[in-house]
Amino acid sequence: MARVIVITHEHDRFLGKRNLMLRRGSSYLLFDILQDLKRRGHSVRIQHGLSKTYSADIAVLHVDATTTPADYLAYARGFPFCLNVGAADISKTRISGALLSEDDAWQGPVIVKSNLNNQGIPERLLNRRSKRAGKSPPFPNLPALRPYEVHESLGELPDGIFERDDLVVEKFIPEREPDGFAARFWVFCGERERCTRYVSPNSLVKASKTIRREPVPVPDEMRERRRELGFDYGKFDFVMHEGRAILLDANKTPGRPQNLVKMFAAGASDLADGFEGLIRRGRQFVIATPPASR
Numbered sequence: 001m002a003r004v005i006v007i008t009h010e011h012d013r014f015l016g017k018r019n020l021m022l023r024r025g026s027s028y029l030l031f032d033i034l035q036d037l038k039r040r041g042h043s044v045r046i047q048h049g050l051s052k053t054y055s056a057d058i059a060v061l062h063v064d065a066t067t068t069p070a071d072y073l074a075y076a077r078g079f080p081f082c083l084n085v086g087a088a089d090i091s092k093t094r095i096s097g098a099l100l101s102e103d104d105a106w107q108g109p110v111i112v113k114s115n116l117n118n119q120g121i122p123e124r125l126l127n128r129r130s131k132r133a134g135k136s137p138p139f140p141n142l143p144a145l146r147p148y149e150v151h152e153s154l155g156e157l158p159d160g161i162f163e164r165d166d167l168v169v170e171k172f173i174p175e176r177e178p179d180g181f182a183a184r185f186w187v188f189c190g191e192r193e194r195c196t197r198y199v200s201p202n203s204l205v206k207a208s209k210t211i212r213r214e215p216v217p218v219p220d221e222m223r224e225r226r227r228e229l230g231f232d233y234g235k236f237d238f239v240m241h242e243g244r245a246i247l248l249d250a251n252k253t254p255g256r257p258q259n260l261v262k263m264f265a266a267g268a269s270d271l272a273d274g275f276e277g278l279i280r281r282g283r284q285f286v287i288a289t290p291p292a293s294r
Helices: 030-039 070-076 117-132 220-229 258-266 268-288
Strands: 003-008 043-048 058-061 110-114 149-151 167-171 175-177 180-189 192-200 212-215 233-241 244-251
Touching: 003 030, 003 070, 030 043, 030 268, 058 070, 058 268, 110 117, 175 233, 180 268, 192 268, 220 233, 220 244, 233 268
Parallel strands: 003 043, 003 058
Antiparallel strands: 110 149, 110 167, 175 180, 180 192, 180 233, 192 212, 233 244
């Protein structure tokens, strides 16, 4: 059996409050995987913030922020084997396959987004909790919260958009359906995965607000992007456009929507199998790699 440690930011709330049955839940998908691992006999510890100890067989870097702070990344690298160390930056400028520049010839609709994951909401929550604890904000000088904006063309964008480094402009290319719009969400842990196409009445497709869903295969382009971006575990949001898979969002700390908790929990066992595969890979890595080379 393995000792698993999950590294979160000191002000992250990986576990929610206890319910009437004194049980704790979580807003994160990883929670269901860890619960399954514990039932299999593995030990799991949530490490809030940095520590001077590295007693684990496998670690998971699970800091809910677009860019993992350097000190957390250094701490994670101190473990013999840590997941998602390579996925420390998920800003749109790094991961998006739909980015546009001011001089592009794209004639279709466009969307203006924050360069930060989830509009920078996780960073705002961490700053707020840090302030309550009497500490300095870990992510100072965040830009004002700005909703996504869809425009009919590049020519309709407000002046100065391309001069801002906190915003990105992307092609707006949801898959069109007679009754709405579609996007594809690929969840993976090691070699286990599920990929689902969701159809929504809304052009900004969210898994929590859909009218139907179906399993779909994972395109080779997405597997290659996963390797390039260094993801062991996570979720990719993408669309098929003109025969190509286009990555829109990559999340290293995916959530579990409240209305889909049962569905996500039901798939946790398969993802836990993938996690155990990563444990085996980690042990092989430790055996084969001299300490000075890790």
